[in-house]
Amino acid sequence: MAQITLKNVSKRFDDEYVVNNMNLTVKDGSFTVLVGPSGCGKSTTLRMIAGLEQVSEGEIWVDDECVNDVSPGKRDVAMVFQNYALYPTMTVKGNIEFGLTNKKVPKKERESLINDIASIVGLENHLYKKPQTLSGGQRQRVALARAMVKKPKVFILDEPLSNLDAKLRSQMRTELIQLHQRLGTTFIYVTHDQVEAMSMGDEIVLLNKGEIQQNDSPMNVYHYPVNVFSAEFIGTPAMNVFLMEKIMPYTSNIDKDAHYVGFRPEHAAILTTQPYEDSHCITLQGQLLTRETLGSETIYQIKHRAGNFTVKSFLPPLEENNKNVFVSIPYEKLYFFDENKEQDRDHHWKQASSLTVEGM
Amino acid sequence: MIGKKAFPYAMITPSMIVFCLFFIYPIGYMIYLSLHDWNFVSPVKDFVGLSNFTSLFSEQEFLEVMRNSLVYTVLTVTLTTGTSLGLAVWLNKQGIVYRFVQGAMFSPHIISLVSISMLWMWLMDPDYGLLNWFLGLFGLPESPWLTDPSTSLLSLVLVAVWKGIGFNALVFIAGLQSIPRDMYEAASLDDATWFRTFWKITLPMLSPTLFFLIIINVISSFQVFETIAIMTQGGPINSTNTLVFYIYEYGFNFFKIGYASAAGVLLLIVVSVMTFFYFRLLSVKVHYR
Numbered sequence A: 001m002a003q004i005t006l007k008n009v010s011k012r013f014d015d016e017y018v019v020n021n022m023n024l025t026v027k028d029g030s031f032t033v034l035v036g037p038s039g040c041g042k043s044t045t046l047r048m049i050a051g052l053e054q055v056s057e058g059e060i061w062v063d064d065e066c067v068n069d070v071s072p073g074k075r076d077v078a079m080v081f082q083n084y085a086l087y088p089t090m091t092v093k094g095n096i097e098f099g100l101t102n103k104k105v106p107k108k109e110r111e112s113l114i115n116d117i118a119s120i121v122g123l124e125n126h127l128y129k130k131p132q133t134l135s136g137g138q139r140q141r142v143a144l145a146r147a148m149v150k151k152p153k154v155f156i157l158d159e160p161l162s163n164l165d166a167k168l169r170s171q172m173r174t175e176l177i178q179l180h181q182r183l184g185t186t187f188i189y190v191t192h193d194q195v196e197a198m199s200m201g202d203e204i205v206l207l208n209k210g211e212i213q214q215n216d217s218p219m220n221v222y223h224y225p226v227n228v229f230s231a232e233f234i235g236t237p238a239m240n241v242f243l244m245e246k247i248m249p250y251t252s253n254i255d256k257d258a259h260y261v262g263f264r265p266e267h268a269a270i271l272t273t274q275p276y277e278d279s280h281c282i283t284l285q286g287q288l289l290t291r292e293t294l295g296s297e298t299i300y301q302i303k304h305r306a307g308n309f310t311v312k313s314f315l316p317p318l319e320e321n322n323k324n325v326f327v328s329i330p331y332e333k334l335y336f337f338d339e340n341k342e343q344d345r346d347h348h349w350k351q352a353s354s355l356t357v358e359g360m
Numbered sequence B: 001m002i003g004k005k006a007f008p009y010a011m012i013t014p015s016m017i018v019f020c021l022f023f024i025y026p027i028g029y030m031i032y033l034s035l036h037d038w039n040f041v042s043p044v045k046d047f048v049g050l051s052n053f054t055s056l057f058s059e060q061e062f063l064e065v066m067r068n069s070l071v072y073t074v075l076t077v078t079l080t081t082g083t084s085l086g087l088a089v090w091l092n093k094q095g096i097v098y099r100f101v102q103g104a105m106f107s108p109h110i111i112s113l114v115s116i117s118m119l120w121m122w123l124m125d126p127d128y129g130l131l132n133w134f135l136g137l138f139g140l141p142e143s144p145w146l147t148d149p150s151t152s153l154l155s156l157v158l159v160a161v162w163k164g165i166g167f168n169a170l171v172f173i174a175g176l177q178s179i180p181r182d183m184y185e186a187a188s189l190d191d192a193t194w195f196r197t198f199w200k201i202t203l204p205m206l207s208p209t210l211f212f213l214i215i216i217n218v219i220s221s222f223q224v225f226e227t228i229a230i231m232t233q234g235g236p237i238n239s240t241n242t243l244v245f246y247i248y249e250y251g252f253n254f255f256k257i258g259y260a261s262a263a264g265v266l267l268l269i270v271v272s273v274m275t276f277f278y279f280r281l282l283s284v285k286v287h288y289r
């Protein structure tokens, strides 16, 4: 049980800032997901929290103790590595036991702890095998067991599922969520997969180029992206973002002062016939380029003079020969960003009612 | 069709010829000679059965030679392996100093054994040698080195260790570098002390390297010859006479070819047993990824 606080933390590798002036509070008992594109400094941040990497500037606090000079083993954190980093010369039991022996836990207690953990992660029958003889999912469980058995204050997981196949990954995802609920320990989880981030985290920290872009709950990150990066990173397919001036010719209901406008593919409706004039929607006419049918949903690429964009629809797929389509997006589902690609908070689309008044 | 089948055999024929000519044939001939009495020049070789072997084992000198070989091997191997492992752990770091020391340590490996022997004879000279001068400098008692039976074998061990350390340490360093860094990171998160990390992680993961070095060191120590031939000629009072030098002396100084061959057969058996043992143990016990 612990709260982690990063105060102005930076990490340099020969003058190159990999993590830049990061301020972050990981709440006690939360499942915090660090997500971002490859190379954005997620692992480095984690490794600084674990103590495997020294901070260049700033402080890391666990509860009310600054741990900058505390060795990894004394920080009470446990880490699950991306490639598991199991000790190949030890059996599964040896792997789990190693940290306990180092902590001088008496033999009897060790045995009962190991047995408990093994039954939690379902490894009872594999305790005397070497890690090399296990499957990927089983190794994953050994790595988890090795971390869990120490009863750490904080769990740190660096892309633990990236080596598993899709089915096992979604299974382990559920298991990890349950594990977190059961233990109530603080989890810090790294991934570059936004689906994982959305589904597992109760707190998302979105990173790019060593800086925090947004730190909020998954739903808030999805509904209220603070900048274009955040809007485009979370959600599949990514949000369609246009320069304002490209869209202006097709609508009269938006103020001009925003710089970018975007909408999510799933908020647009796709039609084959011209819809009635609707003052609540913007309608774009374009050509259907491609169609991906994924079963429950269909993703369309649409060519438009303002730029190509995608639409996600849960209706039965359109016939391929319907080349000419109409896409309508409700005004209230539009996102506006200023010239720095930050969210434009003051911006509003003109209310339909006021428009009607003006028109009269 | 026949041609197609014969093709692979044709391809390996040259190497098989070389193998038979320089490996199988000499071994066979040695075994053949060990059952005969021959003085190298006489046209007749008298068949004597196993009597060469029985006389070997009844000879006090031969038992002493075997004991010398054993002591020399055990000491050389433990000292070389232990010291070079320690050095490797210490030198396994980045930096110009470490690279220089690695290179300097390796240099004895590329010097011929004859030069090394000459160098050490000069260093170990009881009256004018540098070693005794050093000992004197620190007020320590001088050593007779090669000239006394109580220290002569140890002196040869010292030379062998000095020559072997560089190569051994280099192989160890290569082995150490193949251990993934995250093993150590995981261990540090598991709060393992340096010693426990070394004992439980480094050493087991190094075991293939360790085992390989021990075996090649044992085999080469058992076959030591040059330093003995040049520095001591097996003396004083047989104290440095080891198996290969013994075979050489009986074969080419006393021309008792049959007897020398019998000793050679014994050497072959010892080395083969160790090699066999090496591969057996390797396949079952030693950690290999």
Ligand SMILES: Nc1ncnc2c1ncn2[C@@H]1O[C@H](COP(=O)(O)OP(=O)(O)OP(=O)(O)O)[C@@H](O)[C@H]1O
Pocket (backbone or CB within 6 Å): A013, A018, A037, A038, A039, A040, A041, A042, A043, A044, A045, A192
């Ligand atoms: N030891 C190091 N020396 C120099 N540069 C490093 C070192 N470790 C990481 N970096 C650099 O820091 C940057 C961030 O690396 P990091 O491993 O934190 O990325 P990441 O967000 O975990 O990416 P991924 O999703 O691919 O794992 C990268 O550009 C990388 O090249």
Ligand SMILES: [Mg+2]
Pocket (backbone or CB within 6 Å): A042, A043, A044, A158
């Ligand atoms: Mg990473």
